[in-house]
Amino acid sequence: MRHTVVPYSDLVGSIREGSVINVQFVENSRVIYYNTKPSAEQDVEVPQTKLGQIALLKALEPRWKYYTRNVGDDKYQLIKMLKDQGITYGSDPELLSDSMKTFAFAMLQLAPYWFMLGVQGFQLYHQLNLGRMTKRKPSKKQSVTFDDVEGVDSAKAELLEIVLCINEDSKYMKLGAKLPRGVLLAGPPGTGKTLLAHAVAGEAGVSFFSISASELVEIFVGTGAARVRDIFREARKHSPSIIFIDEIDAVGGQRGRTLNCERDQTLNKLLTEMDGFEKDASVVVIAATNRPETLDSALMRPGRFSRKVLVGEPDEEGRRRIFSLYLRNVPMEEDKEAISHLVASRTLGLVGADLGNIAHESVLLAARRDGDFVTSDDVLQAVERATKKAYDDEDKDANDTKSPYPFGPMAQAPVEYGGGAMGFGFH
Incomplete structure (x- = not known):
């Protein structure tokens, strides 16, 4: 409960009437508190049942019932009036001292x-x-395995050796084989390099850390190097483990060719971390790039990314197997194998990501017509859209002198990449 604010004249009148009991001043202030005698109504006897309520209200009442401010009278004159009336008065210290x-x-x-x-x-x-990267929890339950990868048999065979070394296969251990520090996946966009890295972790059953190289480059000097140090520290704690760096060319380009010293420092830290692995720490760095020719030579030397796996555009058989994977969970009444053969023959130059988009587009087309199943007409219509877009992009790139090939220099020799692609079940 708060004090009742009254005019200063009420205080003077109450003092002259003799109804004031006590008064309290505040040092160096015009504030005045006071109490008056109970009124006649308050002296009336009350029932026994209400005594408890009245006692509670009195306990909650403030010490001083009334509050006012001196408007100009001499304080000593007011004190003289209090003395003449025999009223008790006192003073409280001010709230804030001079100090x-x-x-x-x-x-x-x-x-x-x-x-x-x-x-x-x-x-x-x-x-x-x-400089501190958001703490990443390693993923140990990778649902993707080599069974979900098709069209890259040569790449799977090379990466299977990595899995066997991680699992300490006796065939390799008895000959003293060492686990490679780094594996570089190179190939055009959409061929499934990221999916292949997940499949390696799924086959080996180890912790998996994934990061994009663009996350390692910041405008503040030293933050990228700190992030590299953090992720390698976490990987060593959960050894054996795999670190996947996507689009490594964002940080692994040739040093000294740009004025971005932060990127160079980040690359230097990455080089030292890959050289600084403890001998008993089973940590493998898998990186993916579309432009391996732009990477720094120090990054590509043996002892760092000593294993290079080329992942290129799939051939017709590879496209058939990939599209069969994407149709695995698509409801169809027609023969899926026949449709996969048909799609593979009509999608020359398309990669795994394009085939996955065709399968998804065919489902959307079936949903638009309220169909219960996906038909071959839906699939062929999706193929027509995808191939038309691919041809339009190829014509645009052919007219661009800065980028004469749709997938960069590596598109000139897709056979060198193993002639495959990958896919996983359509959900």
Whole structure:
């Protein structure tokens, strides 16, 4: 409960009437508190049942019932009136002493400087915090295995050796085979390099860390190197493990060719971390890129990315097997194998991602006509859309002198990449 605010004249009138019991002043202030005698209504006897309620209300009442402020009368004259009436009075110390007022005034003057200092501290903390990567939990349950990968038999065979070395297969261990530090997956976009990295972790049953190289490059010097250090530290804690770096050319390009010293420092840290593996730490770095010719030579030397796996565009048989995987969970009444052969013969130059998009587009077409099943007409219509888009993109790239080939220089020799692609079941 709060005090009852009254005019100053009420206090003077109550003092003259003799109804004031006690008065309390506040040092160096015009504030005055006082109490008056109970009114006649309050002296009336009350029933026994209400005594408890009245006692509770009195306990909640403030110490001083009335509150007012002196408007100009001499304080000593008011005290003389209190003495003449025999009224008890006293004084409370002021809320803030002179020293506290001086301190508060000084702090108020320094407030702009404190504000600027706080802003600078926040910026420094933010910059330091950028170097810390969001803690990544390793994934040990990879649902993708080599059974979900088709059209890249040569790549699967090379990566199977990595899996056997991680699992310490006796055939390799007795000859003293060592686990490669790094594996580079190179090939045009959409051939399934990321999926293949997941399949390696799924076959080996080890912890899997995934990161994009663009996450390692920041505008603040040193933050990228700190992020590289953090992810390698976590990988060593969960050894054996696999670190997958997607689009590594974003950070692994030739040093000294640009003014981006932060990228160079990040690459230097990556090089030292790959050389600094403990001998008993089974950590493999798998990286993917569409432009292996742009990578720094130090990154490609033996001992770092010593294994290079080329993943290129699939041939007709590879496209058939990939599309069969995508149709695995698609409801169809027609022969899926016959449709896969038909699609493979009409999708020359398309990769696994394009075939997955065809399967998804055919499902959408069937849903638009409220069909219960996907038909061959839906699939062929999706193929027509995909091939038309591919041809339009090829014509556009052919007219672009900066990029004469639709998938970069590697598109000139798809046979060198193993002639395959990959896919997984359509969901």
